[in-house]
Amino acid sequence: MKVPEVRRLLLQGFNYALFMAVVWYFSLYPAHRRLADDEAVITLAFGHTSQRVEECRTLSQEQLNELAPNMRTAVDCPRERSPVRLELTLDDEVATRMDLVAPGLYKDQGVDVYRDITAAVGEHRLSVWLNDDVNVDGPTYRFERAIELQPAQRLVVTFDATRGGFYLK
Amino acid sequence: MNPVKRAYRGLEAWFNLSFGPEWNPLYNLGTLAFFFFWVVLVSGLYLFIFFDTSIAGAYASVEYMTHEQWYLGGVMRSLHRYASDAAVITILLHMLREFALDRYRGFRWFSWFTGVPTLWFVITLGITGYWLVWDELGLYVALLSSRLMDALPIVSGSMTRDFLEGQLTDRFFTLMGFLHLLGQPVLLVFAIWIHVKRLSHVRISAPRGLAIGSLAALLVLSFALPAESHAPANLARVAPVLKLDWFYLNVYPLLDHWTAGKTWTLTLGVTFLLMLMPWLPPKKTGPAAEVHLEACNGCGQCADDCPFDAISVRPRTDGARWSHEVVVQPNLCASCGICVGSCPSSNPFRQRGKPLVTGIDMPNYSADDMRTRTEQALKRARQGAPRIIAFGCDNAYDASRLEPRGCAAVNVFCAGMLPATLVEYALKKGADGVFITGCRTGDCFFRYGNVWLDKRFEGNRKPRLRAGADRKRIRIYRGAETDGARIDAAFDDFRVYLGTLGTDHADDGTRAVEATHEGA
Structure with missing residues (x-):
């Protein structure tokens, strides 16, 4: 092995030190600040399959006879689902508003919602409404609650139709 | 730049x-x-x-x-x-x-x-x-x-x-x-x-x-x-x-x-x-190397030296007495010419008075072209003393920039393209010294041109620089385009050194252990 001179060794040491300083610094800094000390996060997160655009209908025997044998189901349900509209307000100010088309080629899939909303710590009036039926004007679900946010808290607002609508976690 | x-x-x-x-x-x-x-x-x-x-x-x-x-x-x-x-x-x-x-x-x-x-x-x-x-x-x-x-x-x-x-x-x-x-x-x-x-x-x-x-x-x-x-x-x-x-x-x-x-x-x-x-934008690669089967004995040295795996050895197809031949895959060829330097038949002492045909060659810069340009450079160099031929490569310091300092320059695609016998040829044909430059040591544009050249000159890789070449009159000093001042100084030093050796060298048979000097 080639033995470097003292001067070269010193320069090498300097270069290694510089390299390691870069490695160390950028493995930690600059620190990424996501929230101020007096902020918290409200996370709106849920999945929901909305109502059908058209009601299911029961086929008559004559109508069934016109279908191929393997297609003869008594109830015909058009696949398309309603768009989902929702709005979250905090102290009467709109924090987020969404108008979501049901995904899928036939718009027959459930929507997935995820949104982080930064809010100041302290007491707030939280209000959320959701419409999941194109045949209904106005909200089909509504939720209101007084909340108190702590610094760095994540408050999850979620939704489950089988549990009656929105709830907090 | x-x-x-x-x-x-x-x-x-x-x-x-x-x-x-x-x-x-x-x-x-x-x-x-x-x-x-x-x-x-x-x-x-x-x-x-x-x-x-x-x-x-x-x-x-x-x-x-x-x-x-x-x-x-x-x-x-x-x-x-x-x-x-x-x-x-x-x-x-x-x-x-x-x-x-x-x-x-x-x-x-x-x-x-x-x-x-x-x-x-x-x-x-x-x-x-x-x-x-x-x-x-x-x-x-x-x-x-x-x-x-x-x-x-x-x-x-x-x-x-x-x-x-x-x-x-x-x-x-x-x-x-x-x-x-x-x-x-x-x-x-x-x-x-x-x-x-x-x-x-x-x-x-x-x-x-x-x-x-x-x-x-x-x-x-x-x-x-x-x-x-x-x-x-x-x-x-x-x-x-x-x-x-x-x-x-x-x-x-x-x-x-x-x-x-x-x-x-x-x-x-x-x-x-x-x-x-x-x-964005594309860069055109030169034409691929060509195999001349009439001069190829299938030794495979070019295939071994090719840095881009563009040459392979296969059984002979032309009925010649050798068992193998080489074949170039044009889409892989970098047109570096290293294979020309690898081929034992790229020997300028062969086929004097007629075109030099080598086993593998570059269509746009053949071994024969290199011999011709070296002979032309020798004629130009005869006007000075000592008479120095400077070989350079296209991807490093341009050897022609040394001409005002007292030499005649020949550039090749890559230092590895230079047949060791061509250096010997230049010395035998009247050059007092050969100065070879090229990419910085450890940084060949074509990956291994520098390395193979060193090994050939040190006698560690075929085709080797033959014993008849006076190594004291060969100096390798490498550098990038930005190393002009250092290369100029190294060249001046070599020219002075050659002056101390004199010009009567064709048959002195001197051997020197120290054949190369490394640049930056």
């Missing part, structure tokens, strides 16, 4: 000063990245012994290694992290180098094109590593990675919600562990194999001195500033401040402001743009 190239050459020269060409990290970026991966692998295997692949146990097991077993587990963890970061730096420098020195276009498109996505494998490997610690940073990485995944049309349902609803199971964590420990590393090795597929004589071991120095530096850093975790992951809390590893997690802060779709668009857009760079 463009400022990026000039700056990069300056950086190279700085490292040459401290490390020398053999250990210069900028000449060993690929092997250094390999070395750092070895450190990552060995340290990772150790960490795996103590790591608990469960949601409840992961954080505690990492904390145990970091604090209770700091002298070994903690050091291994720090080595694992810092070597991973160092690997990213060397990879980025590797890309910068290829870009700055215009070594990503033309025949090199494949290595660049396949190298860019390889970086994705490295980055995603690091991301799953941070995930596994399951601290606040791990949770942040998990949530935002899930948001990115949810935005892909191929993913059904919502991964992000699974975390928030507490549906993350140990099985999923074990899957992540499997991915990080086996799946992703195997994919990475495969990607690297593709990346170097079109190269021959691929080096994967860093020079020992550089490896030892790098490991020592990593160890010092690991003891002085050990890697630590954030607070444990808590789904009910958002860490206000995170110490991000910017080498791996640089995209994530974007997700605080952008949608996942926009972030994907940016990262994929940059990736595709980088991958397309070899054609």
